[in-house]
Amino acid sequence: MMVEKKPPLIGVSPPVEGEAGQTGTWRSERPVIDPKRCLTCGDKPRDCGLCWMYCPEAAITQGAPPTIDYRYCKGCGICGKECPSKAIEMIPENEP
Ligand code: SF4
Ligand code: SF4
Known part of the structure; x- marks a missing residue:
């Protein structure tokens, strides 16, 4: 019997600018994704999205690789x- 794959039940609010401005202005380090290591990329891509799921600012968009x-x-x-x-x-x- 085929089991229908349903989308995950998860609510995500898009980031918005608060009283203190955009949260990106607080940053002293920035995350950079290496597509060669990301599980969603390459010849045998796999589902992952853990970075997207855990980001407290909802600043990550799923993709291959995420942005x-x-x-x-x-x-x-x-x-x-x-x-x-x-x-x-x-x-x-302060590093390029
Ligand atoms: S989707 Fe995000 S958490 Fe998963 S491997 Fe790629 S960069 Fe890492
Ligand atoms: S979890 Fe989100 S806010 Fe934190 S460094 Fe990663 S992208 Fe930035």
Whole structure:
């Protein structure tokens, strides 16, 4: 018997500018995704999205690889800690 695949029941609010401005202005380090390591890319792509799921600012959009909205990324590094393939490196803001 075929089992229908349903979308996950999860609510996501888009990031908005609060009283303190866009949260990206707080950042001292920025996450950079290496597509060569991201599980969603390559010859045998797999579902992942853990960075998207754990980002407290909803600054990550799912994709292959995911994209980060730096206007709202506050540089907490949670995405990098949760990435199972260590595809996300935190780079100091004063480095290109
Ligand atoms: S988890 Fe933190 S560092 Fe990663 S994209 Fe979200 S706000 Fe930025
Ligand atoms: S958590 Fe890591 S492997 Fe998974 S989608 Fe994000 S960057 Fe790719």
